[in-house]
Amino acid sequence: MVPIMVLILGVDVKVAIASSLLTIIVTSASSSTVYLREGLVNLRAALTLEPSTAMGAIVGASITIGLPADLVRRVFGFGLIAISLLMLARTFSKPKESGYIKRWAWGVIFSFFAGMASGMFGIGGGVLKVPIMNLVMDMPIKEAVATSSFMVGLTASSGSMVYAIRGLIDPVLVLGFAIGIMPGATLGARSLKGIRSRYIKLIFSLVLLYAGIKLAGVG
């Protein structure tokens, strides 16, 4: 969302990050309602990892606010490049399937950085949280996706508080994107049923990589 707001709509990068976090709360609330009702969310894991993630989000948001807009744009670009490369790597890696969750301490430490990325870049952070839970903590992939989806809303809520206090959220952007995303996600999910998810991830990672290069100004 942030690349669309900045590169296409010409919105200030800090306002875009702040407004994106609010939109993430809306999407996370919709998806995690389903996951929570189906009992797919591991509440113990989510609530153990969330304090450090929320702290990270608030630290990340405070860092972004303190930096000049041009630097934020570049840092965001490099962050996006790193995330797209991580997504590319995940596209070709096989998720772990285990029933016993391990390495809680590492999970808590890494979650802080996932939260920091969320607060700094206005992303949900699922792209970082899912590998942390699945690859580091050995949580089964479906459980990791559902748990991450629930955590994303809480993390975005914590990060967006810092931006909201400073009046950096654009209500029109939030409303427009939130309304567009809800039916768009349903329509997209229906029309993409026939396409293999690996190709979708690949295309999405390459689009993110391109946006990251443009924002970082290295292309």
Add this chain to the structure above:
Amino acid sequence: MGEDLGDLPMILRWGVILGLSVLAIGVVADHLWGFQLISEVGLFLIVATPISFLLFLSYKMMIERKYEIVILALVTLSVIAASALLSLR
């Protein structure tokens, strides 16, 4: 794996729907009369939805005597509140 939460998760869905509805009214009010308070309330409702869910969750878990979840939820709420207060400085 997961807890049986019944209809409690609907707080999340209805919270953001309420927030977006108030925000929509607020955006129109701001556009027509320059009145920003309603859109600020809408934004607040959206931001507060996940946090309110945690409060209701801890209450439900307390009734069901699942104290581990209660403590974890309250710790999460305290960390969010403390960090947000610190960021004000």
